Amino acid sequence: METILVAGAGLVGSLLSIYLARLGHQVQLFDRYPDFREAEAPGGKSINLTLCERGFAALDRVGVGDRVRSISVPCYGRVIHGVDGTLEYQPYGTRREAIHSVSRNHLNRVLLGMALEQPTLDCHFKQKILEVDLHQPSLTLRDLRSGELTELPGDRLFGADGAHSAVRTQMQRTRRFDFTQEYLDQAYKELNVAPAADGGWALEGNAIHIWPRGHYMLIGFPNLDHSFTLSLHMPYEGAAPAFSSVCTPEDLTALFSTSFPDALPLLPNLVADFFGRPEASMITVRCSPWTFEDKVLLIGDAAHAIVPSYGQGANSGFEDCSVLADCILEGGGDWRQVFSRFETQRKPNADAIGDLALEHFHELRDLVGDHEFQLRKKVERRLNELYPDRYVPLYNLISFTNVTYVEALRRERVQRALLDRLMADPGVRERLERGDAEESLDPLLSDLTMETLGQTVAL
Amino acid sequence: METILVAGAGLVGSLLSIYLARLGHQVQLFDRYPDFREAEAPGGKSINLTLCERGFAALDRVGVGDRVRSISVPCYGRVIHGVDGTLEYQPYGTRREAIHSVSRNHLNRVLLGMALEQPTLDCHFKQKILEVDLHQPSLTLRDLRSGELTELPGDRLFGADGAHSAVRTQMQRTRRFDFTQEYLDQAYKELNVAPAADGGWALEGNAIHIWPRGHYMLIGFPNLDHSFTLSLHMPYEGAAPAFSSVCTPEDLTALFSTSFPDALPLLPNLVADFFGRPEASMITVRCSPWTFEDKVLLIGDAAHAIVPSYGQGANSGFEDCSVLADCILEGGGDWRQVFSRFETQRKPNADAIGDLALEHFHELRDLVGDHEFQLRKKVERRLNELYPDRYVPLYNLISFTNVTYVEALRRERVQRALLDRLMADPGVRERLERGDAEESLDPLLSDLTMETLGQTVAL
Numbered sequence: 001m002e003t004i005l006v007a008g009a010g011l012v013g014s015l016l017s018i019y020l021a022r023l024g025h026q027v028q029l030f031d032r033y034p035d036f037r038e039a040e041a042p043g044g045k046s047i048n049l050t051l052c053e054r055g056f057a058a059l060d061r062v063g064v065g066d067r068v069r070s071i072s073v074p075c076y077g078r079v080i081h082g083v084d085g086t087l088e089y090q091p092y093g094t095r096r097e098a099i100h101s102v103s104r105n106h107l108n109r110v111l112l113g114m115a116l117e118q119p120t121l122d123c124h125f126k127q128k129i130l131e132v133d134l135h136q137p138s139l140t141l142r143d144l145r146s147g148e149l150t151e152l153p154g155d156r157l158f159g160a161d162g163a164h165s166a167v168r169t170q171m172q173r174t175r176r177f178d179f180t181q182e183y184l185d186q187a188y189k190e191l192n193v194a195p196a197a198d199g200g201w202a203l204e205g206n207a208i209h210i211w212p213r214g215h216y217m218l219i220g221f222p223n224l225d226h227s228f229t230l231s232l233h234m235p236y237e238g239a240a241p242a243f244s245s246v247c248t249p250e251d252l253t254a255l256f257s258t259s260f261p262d263a264l265p266l267l268p269n270l271v272a273d274f275f276g277r278p279e280a281s282m283i284t285v286r287c288s289p290w291t292f293e294d295k296v297l298l299i300g301d302a303a304h305a306i307v308p309s310y311g312q313g314a315n316s317g318f319e320d321c322s323v324l325a326d327c328i329l330e331g332g333g334d335w336r337q338v339f340s341r342f343e344t345q346r347k348p349n350a351d352a353i354g355d356l357a358l359e360h361f362h363e364l365r366d367l368v369g370d371h372e373f374q375l376r377k378k379v380e381r382r383l384n385e386l387y388p389d390r391y392v393p394l395y396n397l398i399s400f401t402n403v404t405y406v407e408a409l410r411r412e413r414v415q416r417a418l419l420d421r422l423m424a425d426p427g428v429r430e431r432l433e434r435g436d437a438e439e440s441l442d443p444l445l446s447d448l449t450m451e452t453l454g455q456t457v458a459l
Numbered sequence: 460m461e462t463i464l465v466a467g468a469g470l471v472g473s474l475l476s477i478y479l480a481r482l483g484h485q486v487q488l489f490d491r492y493p494d495f496r497e498a499e500a501p502g503g504k505s506i507n508l509t510l511c512e513r514g515f516a517a518l519d520r521v522g523v524g525d526r527v528r529s530i531s532v533p534c535y536g537r538v539i540h541g542v543d544g545t546l547e548y549q550p551y552g553t554r555r556e557a558i559h560s561v562s563r564n565h566l567n568r569v570l571l572g573m574a575l576e577q578p579t580l581d582c583h584f585k586q587k588i589l590e591v592d593l594h595q596p597s598l599t600l601r602d603l604r605s606g607e608l609t610e611l612p613g614d615r616l617f618g619a620d621g622a623h624s625a626v627r628t629q630m631q632r633t634r635r636f637d638f639t640q641e642y643l644d645q646a647y648k649e650l651n652v653a654p655a656a657d658g659g660w661a662l663e664g665n666a667i668h669i670w671p672r673g674h675y676m677l678i679g680f681p682n683l684d685h686s687f688t689l690s691l692h693m694p695y696e697g698a699a700p701a702f703s704s705v706c707t708p709e710d711l712t713a714l715f716s717t718s719f720p721d722a723l724p725l726l727p728n729l730v731a732d733f734f735g736r737p738e739a740s741m742i743t744v745r746c747s748p749w750t751f752e753d754k755v756l757l758i759g760d761a762a763h764a765i766v767p768s769y770g771q772g773a774n775s776g777f778e779d780c781s782v783l784a785d786c787i788l789e790g791g792g793d794w795r796q797v798f799s800r801f802e803t804q805r806k807p808n809a810d811a812i813g814d815l816a817l818e819h820f821h822e823l824r825d826l827v828g829d830h831e832f833q834l835r836k837k838v839e840r841r842l843n844e845l846y847p848d849r850y851v852p853l854y855n856l857i858s859f860t861n862v863t864y865v866e867a868l869r870r871e872r873v874q875r876a877l878l879d880r881l882m883a884d885p886g887v888r889e890r891l892e893r894g895d896a897e898e899s900l901d902p903l904l905s906d907l908t909m910e911t912l913g914q915t916v917a918l
Contacts, residue, residue: 169628169631180641183637
């Protein structure tokens with residue numbers, strides 16, 4: 001049994017601590033924020049997030065998946081809102097695949113609660129990291145209530161302290177540590193939609209709602225209490241609308257009347273929500289190495305923060321915990337090997353989902369409402385229906401399987417080439433443009449596709 | 460008069476403090492290292508560096524240039540050492556232009572000494588920054604002797620605390636702060652060449668010595684006491700020789716016998732120097748913004764660390780101080796404007812020299828000993844002799860003028876196109892390959908060049 005310091009009692013830090021305690025270690029968990037179970041959620045983070053298959057797989061392994069399911073709202077598809085109020089429902093898959101909308105704070109409380117049930121785990125709140133000694137390893141912590149400093153040594157140190165990780169900051173000073181953090185030139189603000197007067201949903205409840213509008217958009221996530229959280233995404237500056245151009249309540253109302261008319265009546269607190277909250281920025285973090293000798297490991301956002309558009313931040317962090325557990329099980333007590341296996345496996349996957357999240361951000365914003373995109377989706381859906389195990393759209397590989405991100409991207413390249421060829425086929429295009437039923441494509445698909453799909457599953 | 464906190468009493472922090480004190484401010488200068496005047500130089504930094512025109516221009520403005528000249532060794536050219544012991548002298552310019560080799564520690568002591576002569580300046584050593592409050596601004600410092608913590612407020616805070624800046628680390632956590640640090644896959648070790656038995660130089664004294672060998676090289680800098688510091692540059696890993704492949708004294712001696720035979724007899728302490736010192740890594744740092752509101756400004760390596768190959772690290776940092784002084788003089792007491800002007804002027808120049816330094820690193824290593832490169836240099840030298848104000852090679856623009864880095868690069872693009880055209884001219888090439896005197900090119904040059912050179916000086 002080792003004493004393991006875990007910096008950060010957020011989502012990944014809490015789940016990691018459960019795993020480590022279950023693997024027989026003494027865990028000391030720290031966070032600079034007050035106990036989330038008693039206090040408001042820390043600022044600067046989204047209210048909602050979505051969990052999918054790979055997140056739940058990691059939660060299920062330590063038996064906390066069902067507790068989390070019970071506080072989540074399954075969403076079986078997207079509802080696209082046109083400017084004219086038309087709605088288009090796009091199911092995520094053909095087998096009721098769902099992503100699950102959950103309150104970040106509620107999820108964190110559940111995970112932390114589970115962590116605190118572990119007999120070999122102690123958790124300390126309001127502890128700010130002042131110094132990190134990587135060699136020992138040890139942490140110098142300031143108690144934010146008493147002001148007192150303590151130095152705490154351990155056998156290993158895990159940095160699960162998020163995109164602005166203090167552990168990583170210390171590693172930044174070590175030899176050959178490459179590091180990048182980059183912000184999007186876009187941000188978002190969260191707005192509340194109350195439940196309907198009868199206590200039900202004000203919008204279709206088991207769906208994600210999207211109002212794609214080119215360089216800006218609105219996205220809505222359902223909450224357990226039948227409220228919704230809407231995120232308004234816009235650039236900081238530049239062509240209107242942008243945060244720099246929406247300065248008055250009138251500007252804001254005009255924007256919603258013009259661009260999101262069906263959302264406006266659901267947002268009685270729009271002005272207070274918008275002007276009372278800071279915009280949330282979106283950061284991508286990459287670094288290398290994730291480890292310091294056999295002493296310190298970065299995990300979750302501390303190692304690979306990604307933008308939220310693919311809904312994979314928490315999922316990839318949870319997957320980290322599960323992969324790490326496998327590495328620990330395989331590696332015996334050889335932590336150098338454990339860390340090295342973990343980084344070798346996870347770094348390419350973290351880079352892949354980081355890139356994908358940046359791409360998907362543009363797709364969501366620009367393409368979800370786009371005609372060509374819709375036609376492609378139609379063909380994709382049919383291919384997926386016909387060959388459910390052989391043609392799985394990228395979004396579904398990411399969200400509804402446990403295939404690695406890297407492998408998902410490899411399959412996507414094969415699938416994309418196939419789709420490009422199909423879309424260039426005059427017969428296919430004619431039927432699509434005519435709006436024929438998706439089944440009408442079948443005779444045109446079978447020959448073209450089978451050869452290609454052979455490659456898809458050649459793992 | 461404002462109270463200005465300057466983090467870092469290195470080269471840039473010391474010079475900056477002199478400037479700020481001269482501009483009428485109360486300066487509080489801090490460093491985590493002991494007083495450089497009493498102690499060994501801090502580890503991890505090069506023993507030598509080179510100063511050039513733009514560095515001296517910034518030193519002269521506060522009257523410290525001559526003190527620095529008196530401790531520097533002017534180098535009027537490069538001596539290229541062939542494997543067979545042949546030497547080729549390449550003068551830097553036609554008018555005895557020189558770069559100046561100086562001990563980093565000695566230079567720092569001179570600057571710090573001058574800073575401490577300023578009546579409105581206090582300097583505090585062995586102060587480690589624990590916390591940075593950007594809003595105040597203030598610093599929480601730990602006295603590394605007594606362990607005591609102090610919180611020190613000021614009106615402004617300047618982060619001159621180097622490539623691993625603690626001030627910048629705090630700014631990293633602010634909204635939309637983009638940041639990259641990237642290491643070269645090469646490193647170097649410093650080796651000492653003692654003065655000759657008669658007390659004179661063991662190698663030509665007023666020159667930089669280079670042993671270019673493809674993916675590795677040796678560079679030598681003269682010191683005031685007639686010793687030399689040689690830097691052995693190699694990759695960390697990969698094709699031999701690399702740091703990973705030079706493991707024993709025998710490996711090392713074999714490398715020098717084969718690749719640097721004329722240097723070997725000058726290095727009686729080779730084995731102890733090489734195995735007794737860590738290899739020094741080379742980092743490039745870029746970030747944006749350099750400012751936090753009108754409170755905090757990053758300067759020197761903290762804002763834009765570059766690899767040392769162009770010898771511009773200290774020079775660009777000193778130029779920062781001079782440009783900042785101009786911005787302060789222009790901006791009155793409006794610090795927001797001062798900071799914004801400074802960043803607008805300096806950021807593109809810092810990016811330019813950062814890129815150039817990375818490029819020049821490869822040029823030094825790969826091309827200095829290259830035949831084609833030598834021929835180009837010959838043509839360049841002649842163009843420079845014929846049109847000394849209109850054709851100035853890039854290295855000379857950077858090292859022997861005060862033209863901005865960005866403007867130097869613009870001129871270089873024009874000049875490079877001209878040189879490409881000349882090198883493709885069969886008449887020019889024939890004379891070059893025959894080894895004719897450089898003057899023999901003149902009849903072929905005049906028409907081709909004048910039109911192009913018109914653009915060079917079109918500022």
